[in-house]
Amino acid sequence: MEKDPSFLFSGIHFNKKKFSNDFAKFQEKKGSDTNESEELREDSSFIESGKSEEKERKLSVKKRKRKSVGSGETVQGFDVFKSSKSAGKSVDVNEDNDEAENGPSKKNKELNRQLELDSLSRKKYNIHVSGNNVATPLQNFDELSSRFGCEPYLLRNLKELGFKEPTPIQRQAIPILLSGRDCFACAPTGSGKTLAFACPMLMKLKHASTDGIRAVILCPTRELAAQTTRECKKLAKGKKFRIKLMTKQLVGKADLSKLPCDILISTPLRLRLAIRKKKINLCRVDYLVLDESDKLFELGMLKQIDSVVKACSNPSIIQSLFSATLPDSVEELARTRMHDAVRVIIGRKNTASELIKQKLVFAGSEEGKLLALHQSFAESLNPPILIFVQSKERAKELYGELAYDKIRVDVIHSDLSQLQRDNVVDDFRAGKTWILIATDVIARGVDFKGVNCVINYDFPDSYNAYIHRIGRTGRAGRTGEAITFYTEADLPFLRNIANSMKSSGCEVPSWIMALPKLKWKKHRPRRDSISTQSKD
């Protein structure tokens, strides 16, 4: 069932309790302002529409690179990132002029009115922002043109893709990035984050150029990088942008310094290889996106990310981080790498989409899981279905079991060649495969349209893995189902999943809610192999 994208993520509130210390700090600082609505202190530079906003944006881009002066206006009670006071300062200057002409009250009234409207709009779409002078959310895609001078080709492409209205993350992140600010965003799976960073990127690049690479998008897996490349190309249709995926072949090329490319999309490893061989020049990059940023900031990739960030040496670069999960540790790391960033959270941080009906099933044993799976297929097989297991060995085993049944099943894991992986994904996308067995290699970011059900055959190894795995269903306004099998070995972490279910409005038995909540990281118990063959 399709739903209007604005329906996504309703009824969710910012956790003020959790950030009570920060609120306290804020209250001390603001004194008499404390009764004001939190978001009424936001955007003060985007009150005028049309060209003036573009002018203001340019001004703000220039100013953001200067050393901070004065005191910044923070919203939602806490300083999230190193603050530059550019936009706040510019408002003061404008106010001086305006006061001379119209008196202080008229200007203030206009400003307050706009802030009120922004606040209402954010409330409506469950958008929570922190930072200085946050841009007014988009009301519709037409505003891309009226407020930011977007070229017709992009609006045409949005229309062709069937995107009638911006999703909440697009409403807020697009104007922030167009205003030249760094952005740090957390929005549920399937809520359109790709467009939220790709659209302003194309608008900022304006035209294809021979100046070298001007935008870089980093993705944690090659599948996701390939998908993002395709999405960017669709959006850029009708323009001559050179949008390139960093492939093995490309890394192997002798000289990448003259690569004709506007937007480069890569995994961190491949890009780092190219940098290390001194074959690629990233000093002109204006726009850097870290997609699935929490994965990129995990220990294994951190060094690679750092070398890419260092190579992107343009001081006026706009950096953005996007993910459906945003652990506090990643926020900390990002703080050291970003400048005057705006933090955007849609709904509640680190929760699953409300469109996913989540279920827990006690399977008892490994044999019980296989029985439960067969039973659920017998009751109702509603493909496409994605089944996640914890290792490639287990993926192969389960494939061996299901391949005997008369169902179209396939498997994807890291032992397959890149070409094989691409073919498996293509077949699943095209509906040739009904059931795809997978490891976490496709748990993040990969957008299969219309997956009806995700089955966690093996319990996920972390809370974030759970959110991303089940997020392969319930995308773009569609509903979906997620079933998680558990055995005794998984009991300690049941409560964590139950919490996610509760906060997304799913029913949870009270005995599960009474279980203790444990710290959950890399839970990969040794499991008996998946097989019925010996018994047959």
Ligand SMILES: Nc1ncnc2c1ncn2[C@@H]1O[C@H](COP(=O)(O)OP(=O)(O)OP(=O)(O)O)[C@@H](O)[C@H]1O
């Ligand atoms: N404004 C829109 N209206 C309708 N559909 C949209 C809109 N924007 C994006 N979509 C569609 O929503 C789907 C999910 O988008 P996308 O893959 O960008 O989600 P995501 O938030 O990045 O998810 P994940 O966290 O899993 O990576 C895609 O199929 C995309 O085409």
